[in-house]
Amino acid sequence: MARNLQDHILQTASELFYSQGIKATGVDAIVKAAGTTKMSLYKYFPSKDDLVLAHLRRSREAMLKRILAGIEARASEPRAKLLAVFAVFDELLSSPEFRGCPFINASAEFAEAANPIQRAAVEFSDAFRQILADLARTAGARNPDVLSQQLAMLISGAIVSEQMRRQSGAMRTVSAAAEILIAKSLADAA
Incomplete structure (x- = not known):
């Protein structure tokens, strides 16, 4: 399950980075779109x-x-x-x-x-x-x-x-x- 969540966060972030821009996409937007928490995001991606x-x-x-x-x-x-x-x-x-x-x-x-x-x-x-x-x-x-x-x-x-x-x-x-x-x-x- 952990690997799936990590992949899901990365896929969600990739889609947002590509469609909205990297700097314009905040961590809060990624967390919300991925349906996860900051704690989970930072577990897999420290920054x-x-x-x-x-x-x-x-x-x-x-x-x-x-x-x-x-x-x-x-x-x-x-x-x-x-x-x-x-x-x-x-x-x-x-x-x-x-x-x-x-x-x-x-x-x-x-x-x-x-x-x-x-x-x-x-x-x-x-x-x-x-x-x-x-x-x-x-x-x-x-x-x-x-x-x-x-x-x-x-x-x-x-x-x-x-x-x-x-x-x-x-x-x-x-x-x-x-x-x-x-x-x-x-x-x-x-």
């Missing part, structure tokens, strides 16, 4: 920061898993896998529940470089860029690290654009730009 970090760890695992599964479901060839990333994100952005990237949102709320929440957001970004670099390397890109940085920036920009203006088609727009970057990088390597 709100611990709860936020658990939320980001959980979001990181879920997001990376979803990205990798989405790529595998859409493509088998290395170049096509790079482009499939954009289809995965286009699907994520079209969800009615979409409220931006939880890591971009957390990074904006906790911008201090030394903040553990900011570092957790950076760790997700680094892990995602590594996936892109590995795909680019397998595809034969001339400079996979540079290409991964370019593609990640396109995706981040599209996420923010879509957050500001829903149904903008931002991910499809940057996907077209990504095709050009990928083709150039592969041609330069040949």
Whole structure:
């Protein structure tokens, strides 16, 4: 039962953090929404920061898993896998529940470089860029690290654009730009 309560508190907090923002969501609101007590919350998460970090760890695992599964479901060839990333994100952005990237949102709320929440957001970004670099390397890109940085920036920009203006088609727009970057990088390597 304890593990279920801990998971329930984390799930409730994650939903509130994502829908309302981390700083705007107080412990009282989490406790009320979870139907528990502060004592129970603090038993599993000694501070709100611990709860936020658990939320980001959980979001990181879920997001990376979803990205990798989405790529595998859409493509088998290395170049096509790079482009499939954009289809995965286009699907994520079209969800009615979409409220931006939880890591971009957390990074904006906790911008201090030394903040553990900011570092957790950076760790997700680094892990995602590594996936892109590995795909680019397998595809034969001339400079996979540079290409991964370019593609990640396109995706981040599209996420923010879509957050500001829903149904903008931002991910499809940057996907077209990504095709050009990928083709150039592969041609330069040949």
